[in-house]
Amino acid sequence: MRHRSLLVLSVALTGALTVTACGSRGGSSGGSSSSGDLTVTIGVDAPLSGQNSATGLGIQYGVQIAVDDANKNNTVPGVKFKVKALDDQAQPGIGQQNATALVGDSSVLGVIGPLNSGVAQSMQQVFQTADLVEISPSNTNPALTQGPNWASGNKVRPFKTYFRTATTDALQGAFAAQYAYDTAGKRKAFVVDDKQDYGAGLASIFQSSFTKDGGSIAGTDHVNTGDKDFSTLVTKIKNSGADMLYYGGQYDEAQLITKQLKDAGANIPLMGGDGIYSATYITTAGTEAEGDLATSVGIPVDTLPSAQDFVAKYKAAKYPGDYGTYGGYSYDAALAIIKSIGKSMGSGGKTLPTRAQVVTGVQNADFDGIAGHVSFDQYGDTTDKQLTVYQVKSGKWVSVKTGSYTG
């Protein structure tokens, strides 16, 4: 019966492996600094491998360009900046470990990241306790800055060290619904989300806005991140009579859903939030992505005169990943930290500010970044509320509408 016990052991082990699906792995980049100057590390936390990594790498290298520029232009005299990038694999647990590691490194005076709202939630408290400023270029869940009861109007800022350069899903979801109903003429939406803070939040805001605008909901469903086979789901969607699919989540699943949906013969567009606005989405989904829609925060970076230098540098360096909007916002977030450090240098520029001073400096930031104006309101949210709807046309994301949500 030793075979049986081996089998039981294997089954148990399989279970254990599922729970801990991946081990933790931290990658770091950024070289050593020269002596003489004061050295400040800008931490980065984003998914640099696996799920969402194309977008995550865009954040890492957006910060890298900001740091290179600051070093080259000597933005803060006597201070050399370097980047320490940690991989959170889009997992809250790993994000929290990374936050602890960054807090423990005394040369870190500010952190950019993370990509995912769910990961941000696990990191906020760690940074708050250490008075370390964290600016996310991409988190859009309203609760992160306005507290869990934001929807009922009871807004309370939970963490004073947390800021973001992206506007929230409350605006993004409503903006998407407005576009879908008014401009695209859609009336019956099927709504799917990935049950993550970001995806589920966005989907529910879309759903309520779309119904309020006059549309109806043909059905709802959820998927797991990492799923590959959506044949059951697309069969349901196809038979529901929906004229569009709204997906709250990331491109990893969305690109497969849209492909399988169109392959199954349902020619309705998929619309999503900034989580699907990625070049990878089109590469993977191929021609099936044609006509799909995505909202994203900000104005398309490529069209901004202020960002041309950034785009050129990113392309020249052949960095991997999508710089997209987040690359530009990461640059601006890093710049906010660098400027804040510059403003509060002590004893004639010879000593570095404390972490708490950097937080105050960021709160008072007020400058034009490459992707828009950078300043924060009393919740730590950006005051720049621009949004853009993109559509896949001839294998490229093309902006079709830019503006602010007007209710």
Add this chain to the structure above:
Amino acid sequence: MHTLPQQLANGLFLGSTYGLIAIGYTMVYGIVQLINFAHGEIFMTGGFGALTVWLVLPHGTSLWLALPLMLIGGVITSVLIALGAERFAYRPLRNAPRLAPLIAAIGLSLALQQAVHNLYPNATSARVFPQLKAGPWNIGSVHVQSGDLFTVLAAPICMVLLAFFVQKSRTGRAMQATAQDPDTAQLMGIDTNRIIATAFAIGAVFAAVAAVCYGLRYGQVQYDMGFEAGLKAFTAAVLGGIGNIYGAMLGGLVLGLAETLATAYIADVPGMHQLGGGSWADVWAFVLLILVLLLRPQGLLGERVADRA
């Protein structure tokens, strides 16, 4: 319920892939009582092997011409890795306590995954796999893709060839003998090392075919695709009766169908609304596994000791 034929077809397509990978678990377990947890990664490397062939072929080659070459490339990659694993990771541990090769398998699985992740260009995120430009076909109310069609054709062909091989060929009979009693088989002049290596190689061939099916169905391969697919295939092998090659295929099909039907229809059962939907697929798959293990611990077809292969 007008969607039922389509959902059954979906389950069949999904289950065929599970079944193909499950063969590898079951063959190796049947002969050396080892759960080769690196088998999911052997499947994954097969996918990358096939993709590599596609990438080195001249741009614009028809996929119909390339596909046989890709299959061969995937099979060679998987088989080489499986043979290497057997020779250098498992053979030295063959007489060690049973826990040791199991741990080696898990270590190997992580190592292979990370190696592809780090060494293969741009494997940090999904790599695009070429798509057959044919179909889709409507058979009654069922909508069939070219990738699905490839899968449901490949699975039975592979199964028939394997059954024929195990029953009729000298090597196949030697495998059955080794499975029954390795020591006596050796005394009878069977090179058991070669037979065990053959079992690994056959599992790898099936895994590579499954990986090409996966690539054609989903249009992508990624470095971590082996984990979940391997887990499901292992479940399918246990479900069908581990050690039994027909059981592996049956287990795969049952698992694929159960997953699909449960996610499609459980939400319609009164009072079960919360338990329906795509995100519950894995839960139902494992509920099924637990039920089978409780009610019929040897699996659906059982481990046929006399002629397992």
